Amino acid sequence: MSTPVASTAISPRPDRGGPMQPLLNVEGLRKHFRLKRGLLGGGGAVVRAVDDISFSVSKGHTLGIVGESGCGKSTTARLLMHLIEPDAGTVVFDGDPVGGPRGVSLRELRRQMQMVFQDSYASLNPRAQIADIIAFPARIHGLGARDARDRAAGLLEQVGLRPGQFARRYPHELSGGQRQRVNIARALVLSPRLLILDEAVSALDKSVEAQVLNLLADLKQQLSLSYIFISHDLNVVRHVSDRVLVMYLGQVVESGDTRSIFRTPRHPYTRALLSAVPTTDPERRTAVAPLTGDPPNPINPPDGCRFHTRCAFAEAVCRKLMPRMASADSGAGDHLVACHMANAGSGHSQAGSAGGMSA
Amino acid sequence: MITADDTQTAVSVDNLAVRFVTRERTLYAVNGVSFSLRQGEVLGVLGESGSGKSVTLKAMLRLLPGSAEISGAVRVGGDEIIGLPENAMERLRGSRISMIFQEPMTAFDPVFTIGEQIAETIVRHEGTSWRQAQRRALELLERVQIPSARQRLGNYPHEMSGGMRQRAMIALALACRPMVLLADEPTTALDVTVQMQVLLLLRELQREMGMAVIFVTHDIGVAFEISDRLAVMYAGRIVETGPAVEIARNAAHPYTRGLLRSTLKQRDEGERLKAIPGAPPVLSSAPIGCSFEPRCDEAMPVCASSLPTSDTVGSGHQVRCFRFGCAPSQAVSTSTNPGNCLG
Numbered sequence: 001m002s003t004p005v006a007s008t009a010i011s012p013r014p015d016r017g018g019p020m021q022p023l024l025n026v027e028g029l030r031k032h033f034r035l036k037r038g039l040l041g042g043g044g045a046v047v048r049a050v051d052d053i054s055f056s057v058s059k060g061h062t063l064g065i066v067g068e069s070g071c072g073k074s075t076t077a078r079l080l081m082h083l084i085e086p087d088a089g090t091v092v093f094d095g096d097p098v099g100g101p102r103g104v105s106l107r108e109l110r111r112q113m114q115m116v117f118q119d120s121y122a123s124l125n126p127r128a129q130i131a132d133i134i135a136f137p138a139r140i141h142g143l144g145a146r147d148a149r150d151r152a153a154g155l156l157e158q159v160g161l162r163p164g165q166f167a168r169r170y171p172h173e174l175s176g177g178q179r180q181r182v183n184i185a186r187a188l189v190l191s192p193r194l195l196i197l198d199e200a201v202s203a204l205d206k207s208v209e210a211q212v213l214n215l216l217a218d219l220k221q222q223l224s225l226s227y228i229f230i231s232h233d234l235n236v237v238r239h240v241s242d243r244v245l246v247m248y249l250g251q252v253v254e255s256g257d258t259r260s261i262f263r264t265p266r267h268p269y270t271r272a273l274l275s276a277v278p279t280t281d282p283e284r285r286t287a288v289a290p291l292t293g294d295p296p297n298p299i300n301p302p303d304g305c306r307f308h309t310r311c312a313f314a315e316a317v318c319r320k321l322m323p324r325m326a327s328a329d330s331g332a333g334d335h336l337v338a339c340h341m342a343n344a345g346s347g348h349s350q351a352g353s354a355g356g357m358s359a
Numbered sequence: 360m361i362t363a364d365d366t367q368t369a370v371s372v373d374n375l376a377v378r379f380v381t382r383e384r385t386l387y388a389v390n391g392v393s394f395s396l397r398q399g400e401v402l403g404v405l406g407e408s409g410s411g412k413s414v415t416l417k418a419m420l421r422l423l424p425g426s427a428e429i430s431g432a433v434r435v436g437g438d439e440i441i442g443l444p445e446n447a448m449e450r451l452r453g454s455r456i457s458m459i460f461q462e463p464m465t466a467f468d469p470v471f472t473i474g475e476q477i478a479e480t481i482v483r484h485e486g487t488s489w490r491q492a493q494r495r496a497l498e499l500l501e502r503v504q505i506p507s508a509r510q511r512l513g514n515y516p517h518e519m520s521g522g523m524r525q526r527a528m529i530a531l532a533l534a535c536r537p538m539v540l541l542a543d544e545p546t547t548a549l550d551v552t553v554q555m556q557v558l559l560l561l562r563e564l565q566r567e568m569g570m571a572v573i574f575v576t577h578d579i580g581v582a583f584e585i586s587d588r589l590a591v592m593y594a595g596r597i598v599e600t601g602p603a604v605e606i607a608r609n610a611a612h613p614y615t616r617g618l619l620r621s622t623l624k625q626r627d628e629g630e631r632l633k634a635i636p637g638a639p640p641v642l643s644s645a646p647i648g649c650s651f652e653p654r655c656d657e658a659m660p661v662c663a664s665s666l667p668t669s670d671t672v673g674s675g676h677q678v679r680c681f682r683f684g685c686a687p688s689q690a691v692s693t694s695t696n697p698g699n700c701l702g
Binding site for chain 2 (some may be wrong): 209281292
């Protein structure tokens with residue numbers, strides 16, 4: 001690091017559980033939003049934004065979360081940060097439960113876990129100078145004014161912005177890429193261990209996006225960070241993630257290491273998502289749309305498997321019974337999929353047949 | 360570069376320039392763009408924010424605000440657009456040349472139903488009866504594959520999902536069978552699975568109706584899916600143009616090659632990306648040299664001081680770069696050593 005951390009108030013927290021203990025463990029996370037009743041006494045509908053999802057993030061790893069709009073990926077991020085209170089579920093950070101009398105306090109959690117949003121401009125106070133924006137969280141957490149400024153300058157340097165040139169500027173004087181670097185610097189000022197990047201590069205131009213992705217890779221290594229990387233861009237997720245979580249209408253439908261998700265996707269939705277990525281070769285254009293229709297509304301989602309309304313393989317069992325996450329039998333063991341076709345005893349006509357799902 | 364005499368030419372743009380002049384400053388958004396498009400051809404215009412791609416489209420439909428100073432020529436099927444009186448322009452918009460946008464609410468009025476708005480366009484341009492126009496509106500919604508089209512005619516725009524609205528906007532734009540369709544990032548805000556549906560629909564309608572389409576996008580993959588020919592824009596100029604396949608295989612301009620490199624492909628898993636350094640310029644003065652020069656790792660002294668001309672490097676493939684500013688046969692092989700044929 002270019003500047004030594006001036007005070008223990010914001011020095012990095014030590015690792016507790018060792019490298020094998022997940023940094024973050026999420027079990028049964030749930031958030032339903034109740035809609036207001038309509039004028040005629042109708043309504044009272046429930047948006048099942050996040051419906052019982054579980055996952056973990058290993059130390060030093062990047063977990064990618066993909067899915068279409070309304071799948072609950074951003075709500076998941078906000079639940080983890082406690083920007084929204086979850087209805088149910090447990091979150092364990094490096095062995096310590098979050099919340100509760102003996103657990104990690106919210107203040108402490110937010111020191112260790114920070115977030116970067118898509119809109120680089122809306123995330124920054126337009127009337128504050130860059131150095132003050134970055135230093136502010138450190139001041140809140142008890143660092144002296146001078147130390148906080150030094151820390152901000154060091155971080156600016158680290159995210160590739162010369163402090164002499166940028167410290168006194170205002171957000172509107174920066175380009176989108178530069179502003180996102182500032183957001184990253186601010187997220188790092190408390191020496192967190194986990195960064196949640198919610199579509200953090202999605203609004204950037206491609207040439208700038210590549211620069212920011214390289215920066216994130218460097219920072220991850222230099223500061224021993226772990227990332228949760230949320231994006232709709234599958235190419236980017238494939239590039240940055242160690243593991244991938246595929247979400248559909250508030251649920252996880254498939255998870256596994258990046259290679260096996262992208263090389264041998266098992267869920268029909270994952271397959272559709274992957275084949276909807278535009279071509280890199282004009283001589284091999286996409287001929288058939290992999291899915292018809294829009295993603296359904298997460299208000300009152302379909303019964304059974306939520307994907308059955310768009311799935312080419314849907315059968316009676318899919319409409320009745322919600323599939324559970326189970327091993328996708330690819331040998332690796334941690335590739336999980338929630339699909340009746342992957343479960344030999346489910347009653348689906350293609351269940352268990354190895355060739356059943358191969359395209 | 361223009362072949363306006365060709366009867367097949369649907370659109371030709373010659374030396375189009377757009378400046379936005381306000382009291383505080385002048386912005387040089389488009390700086391001499393020329394291209395032509397045959398009937399039934401799809402031109403993809405690829406560029407990043409601020410490259411002038413959307414401004415070019417809006418200038419072609421004369422949708423820019425009063426602060427825009429436009430020069431150059433835009434001909435659509437023989438009619439000169441720049442300088443046309445506003446009432447004549449109104450007759451052209453939506454009938455001979457039409458536009459679709461990233462955000463469908465740009466095209467729709469929130470207080471009228473989808474059916475009313477499509478029918479109104481038909482009545483206005485073609486003078487048909489209201490009843491006939493409504494029948495056409497229904498056919499159009501069916502044609503763009505909107506389920507239960509009859510009911511959807513009575514929907515207001517906000518009652519539809521994003522993908523449906525985008526289809527309805529396409530129906531509106533195509534209501535009077537335009538010969539030219541301008542598409543400004545129409546799939547950018549959509550989910551990938553819906554994006555692909557809309558791209559395939561547009562491709563199908565374009566072929567069926569024989570339209571010329573100019574499709575503006577920042578996404579190389581989307582451009583490859585839809586375009587016959589590509590024009591790559593940077594800082595208000597077309598820096599490279601050619602058949603999509605040719606650009607994918609033999610991109611010549613350092614910017615195009617940089618874009619292709621920074622696009623993530625399978626083999627990039629975990630590798631470090633080869634990013635283009637720096638950011639696009641702010642166009643507060645007319646560029647005197649190649650605008651990409653400050654970011655270019657192959658720049659030569661001449662690049663900062665003079666404008667490169669457009670040179671042919673392959674069949675229908677032109678590039679604006681001093682690396683190619685000499686005999687094409689020689690230029691192709693000299694991409695790594697400075698051309699000494701500039702004098």
